[in-house]
Amino acid sequence: MLTEVVQLVLNGLMAGTILAVPAIGFTAIYAVLRFPNFSVASQVTIGAFAGYVANVTFGLPAPVAVAFAFLVAGFSGLVCDEFVLRPMRPAGPLAAAIAAVALTIVLENVVRFWFGNDLRGYDLPVLRDWRFAGLRVSPQQLENGVIAIIAMACLFGFLAFSRMGKAMRAVADNPMLASIKGIDSVAVGRLVSFVGMGLAGLGGMLLGLDTSIDPLTGFRAILTVFAAAVVGGLGSIPGAVVGALTIGVAEELSLLVLDPAYRSAVGFVAILLVLTLRPRGILGERAF
Amino acid sequence: MENYIVAMLVFAGLYGLMALGLNVVWGMAGMINLGLVGFFAFGAYVSALLTKVLGLPIWFGVVAGAAGAAAAGMVVAMVTAKLRGDYLAIVTLGFSEVIRITASNEIWLTNGTDGISGIPGPLRGQVTPEAFNLIFLALVAVVVAIVVFLLQRVRHAPYGRVLRAIRDDDQVAAVAGKTVIRFKVEAFALGCAVIGLSGALYGHYTSYIAPDGFVPLITIYIVLALTAGGTGNNYGAVVGSVLVVFFMESTRFLTEVVPGLQAVQVAALREMLIGGALIVIMRLRPGGLLPERLPRIDLPESNLPQEKKAT
């Protein structure tokens, strides 16, 4: 029984680490631009396909392809924000959020138009799990976890030490004060769109490494990503990590008492519970 | 062709009802509800089960469907009363997924993913399919007209003003002595009743409901419809729904003429056009086609004589 619980927690932490990456992207954009950019769903898919092209078409190894996924999704996110979402923002955060939903429909179908619906798998060997003390861990998941953690570490380093990173945090904390201090909020907005969507794309590729990808890859993952960001506290970057791990573990542990078919519902019940106790999420809304 | 247009107008009417319900919750009271399709499903299942399984009359099922969705809305609103907008959005989205998952798994009640078929419709089978379509269109048109009329009354009544005050600043409303939570819960329930009404009618129109039909995409269409039509404006909700159905349907004919594409590319192109058209509308008319116009407040003439001249 104990081994079983430990195994479930382990599975949940693995799943949560991967989900944390797009969740950070979503929440970082929220922190700076103050609207839920629902188009992360399609950038997750775009990243997964960019990584696929790099890995399978050009034969690059997976860690390099991951960087490619980041760049392509980031660039796509930047362009979409510049031409579609930014002009909507004066009409209010909700207008931008709803436009982002329409944008998701468009982007998902751009991917479908070029690649079709066929499932695609990355060119990777599938490794057997490592076993110890009655537990099993997948080397691939571990590698994905490490990539995710490196990406997050880079982001935290960037936010903590670089000039632009500090500017980003300043805008997130107090846009008015930041503009008085002469921080160019438009440039910061562009940067966060690039980095946030890049992370979404990177997360998409990590998801795809362990499964297969098709134009719905992002859509399947997205409700859990939102849930993670909300549970942790919308706009809080460490919160997104905590939220993703919480949701990941909660979904797995629910299997002890619930039918697996109800697993998606668990995430939302978790949201409700957390928000009832802490209406601003586990870590509140401070960006960093 | 005529029958097709009639059928699509029925769909537009049913979507319009959902958009009207959303308009109460979001446009009037300022709460986001991304769980529309959950309340829609709730109304549909209640009415379908009452009429198909228990053999109760259709009108009863429809009323019960609306009431059931209102009750569900009230519960959701009370549980979520303290949440701020963005959080409410995700919780309500989650609610609709929970409804769909429950409907898929509780086979004893809902027949699971097989869905419920053979839901009775008014005069279905006794008249030709074309006549049934027309009868249903008339029914939906009457229901939409009644709902618009009633909601306009609410909007212009002091009650509607309180809701707008809460929407614009709930703290000010609270200071003015309004029990904000009670108004919010009531508005949420009222909106959900209209959405549930739409769901109940939907089941009686198509004769079949299944969990697969109640996906978040429907919510997305309705939110886009209300935004395109004009949030806060009841007529805008109806116009926006007609517009969304028009986009969804006209793109079939547009994409047919593009040469050299595979079927899947045509399908993808069609969905791109639907999404793109909505973005363009929102860009060109941020307030929607029929932006909200606040009801004129009749002030005493002696204070503002110039107002009289204007009218």
Place this chain on the structure above:
Amino acid sequence: MGTAAAVTALAAPSIVRAQGEPIRLGALNPLTGAGGSYGPTMRKAIEGVVDRVNAAGGINGRKVELAGEDTQTNPDAAVRAARKLIDVDKVSAIMGTWASACTTAVAPLCWESKVFLTTVSGSDTITKLPHQGYLVRTQPNTHLQIGRLGEFLLELGSKKVFVLAAQTPFALPSQERLGEVLKAGGSELIGGVIYDKDKTTFRSEIDQALKANPDMIYLNGYTPDVTIVMRELYKAGYEGGKIGQAYAVNKKLLESLPADVTEGCYTVAPSPSVNSAAYKRLAEFLGKPDLDPYSCQCNDQASLVCLAIAKAGDASGTAIKDAVRKISQGPGEKVDDVVDGLKLLAAGKDINYEGASGACDFDDIGDILTTNFRYEQVQKGAFKTLKVG
């Protein structure tokens, strides 16, 4: 519209006038949404039949026009698409609906408007709808399909079978039926997990399966989720047998997974033989050696509809309904190709169509009669036929 057609007919040369109005058929497949990995080739198979019929001069001299729509794998969208096909394109048959929810949603429109519906949905409930004959399906129902799968497992000597199933209308009925068949043969269904197919990982579900220590796992899902499950089974070090439906464990799945992962998996599909001329012709047309059952079935659905129209000498849905069993079964000459069949019908002969998916013989409610099944095993990343029977 009638006037316009009449004017065109008058203006056209006499030979065209003799050909009459084109016959209009509809294809309604899942091009987007969860069924998107199947729909596009299903559509191509239907288009292929129509193109060949037209190249051979049409049906009784009338050209066939195909109108295609997307179900979006969503009953709501499917209903709107079907309305367009029925009311605007005036089709007399709709072919290739997938997913039981979409088929059940579209079926009432079809029988009310007297349009013939052919589907690949396998859920038992579909043919029990009051469809008055306006529906046939080429996919065996769950009862037959799982019965044969269970018998095959007994032949393989599987003693302890576990089911990992996606939440679908056939998940639970399949599990119950498999339990019966296994029990009757002295084996046992030791458990089952029904999972949410939209999840991206199923590790804990697989732990549940492995804990029961099965010697055979039945993967009862669709390609996207079965791909993940199979990969995770390999990672978990599972060495027992696996079996899946051929529509899930298909060529695309083999291409997206390394050969080690899929090695030894059995598949079952209703089929005459991969050596049948119809199968080979379709494989050549679609440019791939291994066909999934749905494209085979769509090829046959379009062929059956065309032949039924030729047999009846009338393109209405009611005529197709009344004629379909006259060309799909019975003592007539066996044909496996729509063009050959049209020639024989034109010569006044009786025919019995047997296509790429099977014998295509239907009972009164539109279910497929006992058909041959093909049993295959994945070996080194390719399918090897074990037996047909």
